[in-house]
Amino acid sequence: MKGHGEPHSSAIGGPTLHVPVLLAEVMQALDVKPGETIVDGTFGAGGYTRAILDAGARVFAIDRDPTAVERAKGLAEGHDGRLTPVAGRFGEMAALLSGREGDIDGIVLDIGVSSMQIDEAERGFSFQKDGPLDMRMGNHGPTAADVVNTLSVGDLARIFNFLGDERYAGRAARAIVARREDAPFARTLDLANVVGKAVGRGKNDKIDPATRCFQALRIFVNDELGELARALVGAERLLKPGGRLVIVAFHSLEDRIVKRFLQDRSGTAGGSRHLPDVVVTRPTFEARNKVVAASEAEASVNPRARSAKLRLGVRLDAPPRGDASDLSFASLPALADLSRI
Incomplete structure (x- = not known):
């Protein structure tokens, strides 16, 4: 998915440093021991994977980005067969690692887009660099251009509102649909200019007016919230009792899904033990509910770490x-069907 273990921000664009976010905290939560098997579901630049390998564990490194998979193959050459690159979406990890159910000691996910992907203009993520309007983390499915040139005003407005928290979502959507009647969108700066003019910049705004709409398009094109929800369910199947699930999220929508999953899986559902006719569901995780944030020192060096939140769940034997x-725990918003674009 992203160049994971790297910095990330909800704001898209701008120079970045390829430094793993919350690396020490992630390694403490994973509590890696020599000989264990860990899944890095979002390999990217391999920041977490390198540290896990250095701790003596075996790693399955998953990424949908072909460039990241090739990077993982290069890293694997120097680690005696302990690193296995896996091409695919982390939301499909249970299927990708079929046969390893209940056999994994730890899973780490760093959610979002990579700074390297943002920095590559040809990937189409940045509103500050001209490139094809793509935004796909892999190389399959509809592009951002397909989305803005196809969907209705209402669908676009809902995407910008729910996934980007854009106050002027309707205004941006109407501007896009009006302009595409003259010429379809194909380039990032073209879209950024149209959206920027429609949204405008308030005197107290600190971000580019296209930021939220570009973020929303990226999340929608890559089905990032659905991928995360499916990954959490997959982790439940792969982890052995005592296995650790470590999630680093940077956006409130992502963190809310992780929080809801751990609450759902660590609590009881369907009734009470005091009511014999009602089934009580055994918890599958112990939620370590204290959220870990970046230290002041890390945030001062890497501003992208400021929004990072780490959550930890430990697998129980249920x-x-x-x-x-069943992804009902995630309360995913009802948006346009990407498969029909």
Whole structure:
């Protein structure tokens, strides 16, 4: 997905440093021991994977970005077979690692887009660099250009509102639909200019007026919230009792899904032990609810770390919940069907 273990921000664009966010805190939460098997579901530049390998563990490194997979293959050459690159979406980790159910000691996910992907204009993530309007973290499915040139005003407005928290979502959507009647959108700066003029910049605004709409398009194009929800369910199936699930999120929507999952899986559902006719669901995780944030020292060096939140869940010995397709805990917004674009 992203160049994970790297800095990330909800704001898109601008120079970045490829430094793993919350590395010490992630390693403390994972508590890696020699000989263990860890899944880095968002390999990217390999910041976390390198530290895990140095701790003596074996790593399955998953990424949907072909460039990241090639990077993982290069890193694997020097680690005696302990690193296995896996091409695919981390939301599909249970299927990608079929046969390893209940066999994994730890899983780490660093959610979002990579700074390297942002810095590559040809990937189409940045509103500050001209490039094709793509935004896909992999190389499959509709692009951001397909989205803005196809969807209705209402669908675009909902995307900008729910996924970008854009106050003027309707204004931006109407401007896009009006302009595409003359010429379809194909370049990032073209879209950024249209959105920027529609949204405008208030005197107290500290971010580019296109920021929130670009963020929303990226999240939508890559189904980032759905991927995260599916990954959490997959982790429940892969982790052994005592296995650690470590999630670093940078956006409130992502962190809310992780929080809801851990609350759902660590509590009881369906009733009380005092009511014999009601089934009590055994918890599958112990939620370590204290959220870990970046230190002042890290945030001062790497501003992208300021929004990072780390959550930890420890797998219990109860079997996974029965329906792997049930993502109701995530309360995902009802948006346009990306598969129909």
